[in-house]
């Protein structure tokens with residue numbers, strides 16, 4: 001046996017070459033950060049007698065606790081499970097096997113009931129119990145009071161379903177793959193355990209990285225992180241262009257770094273950033289990050305986080321199969337958590353399809369609906385930057401306070417457009433998909449898909465800017481003859497979340513949906529403009 005290796009493997013013949021990755025994770029494991037049973041792995045610091053007892057207990061426990069609610073293990077499973085606090089039991093089950101078994105069965109039953117109540121589905125071995133309430137962060141995991149105080153200050157009384165399950169998974173040192181509806185509190189589900197695991201600010205370098213697909217989302221996540229960390233001295237930094245250009249990262253104090261993939265890749269390439277001590281890596285909006293355009297950058301970052309005990313987690317409201325496949329290649333012993341049905345829209349959004357006939361018809365329908373009842377704030381999505389500018393020019397003169405955001409604008413202009421909308425200075429924001437994901441516009445009453453979305457996932461994320469955190473919202477999608485071919489795909493999403501869909505649409509043939517971006521006539525009610 002190799003020197004310094006955990007004696008959990010004593011007596012086991014272990015092919016280190018074949019299982020090099022798995023082996024490396026045990027070698028320098030840092031899994032116990034002082035909040036529970038994971039401490040058992042820090043055997044160097046403990047009395048050998050205590051450790052031997054605790055290892056005997058752990059081995060027995062692993063044999064008992066096995067709960068795979070959804071019925072299959074998605075990711076590579078290992079027996080090296082760090083069990084949460086409450087699953088440790090000091091009683092000697094050899095003397096009282098039936099009592100022990102009964103208790104375990106009762107716990108499993110309770111967990112299953114709680115999960116059922118909140119539509120939580122888990123797969124992966126030994127998934128920890130879901131949280132009953134935020135107080136359990138303290139009783140089960142020894143959460144610091146500053147965090148509980150911040151939760152209370154933000155008015156968060158109960159954990160949302162994804163928080164109930166993903167927080168214990170991450171706190172127990174397991175990797176996590178999570179899919180939950182838009183606006184259901186996924187940010188807190190990864191920020192809270194990250195802050196708890198990191199415990200204090202340190203000068204050891206970057207210990208956590210959160211990747212987001214857009215700058216706007218990265219900036220919002222930084223804000224959320226800081227709000228949650230208030231009262232602790234964590235250094236939380238957003239990777240900006242200036243930071244990449246000017247910062248001396250060897251001197252920069254930073255515990256948590258939030259970035260888009262490209263910026264972080266550039267910083268790594270310039271040998272400016274050392275990610276070898278990263279303990280937590282979050283890929284937010286993971287399906288977007290795993291699309292072809294960003295995959296290389298993600299790969300680069302994942303490799304740079306070379307610490308063998310890094311805990312990776314993936315979060316999104318949509319979970320296509322290809323992402324699961326890719327995740328399988330990088331994740332280890334992960335627990336998969338799905339809230340509700342996979343790839344459905346939030347059920348607090350009332351969704352409607354409106355036939356607008358033609359491009360001109362869309363503009364007339366929009367003007368008419370604004371004239372009848374404009375209930376701001378309203379977010380309007382269009383297909384591309386050109387169309388965003390065209391629609392902006394049209395609405396600018398309608399006495400509507402309107403803004404526009406797309407990726408051709410300077411960063412400052414993008415920020416201003418979003419901030420103005422958030423602050424109520426503009427009532428209507430015209431946008432491309434650059435703000436379709438993750439952005440938390442609290443009071444958006446209505447999302448209008450002026451142009452049909454290019455995928456079902458895009459639809460779910462776009463309309464998910466309304467109806468957040470349990471509020472109700474409305475989503476209107478215009479379509480023309482150009483969109484009829486893919487209408488059924490959106491109709492399926494609508495039907496799955498309980499919205500009414502005309503039967504003729506549900507009778508349309510199912511088509512495999514490739515990126516739907518038809519050529520569209522310019523947006524204008526002025527015939528001369530259209531002739532140009």
Ligand SMILES: Nc1ncnc2c1ncn2[C@@H]1O[C@H](COP(=O)(O)OP(=O)(O)OP(=O)(O)O)[C@@H](O)[C@H]1O
Nearest residue numbers: 156158159160182183184185186187317438440469
């Ligand atoms: N436990 C809670 N109770 C009440 N509100 C909460 C709770 N957790 C988070 N929220 C609020 O819910 C809103 C949505 O949260 P968040 O932005 O994390 O959603 P999300 O699931 O990441 O959405 P998306 O898929 O669109 O990115 C935020 O305004 C957040 O402050």
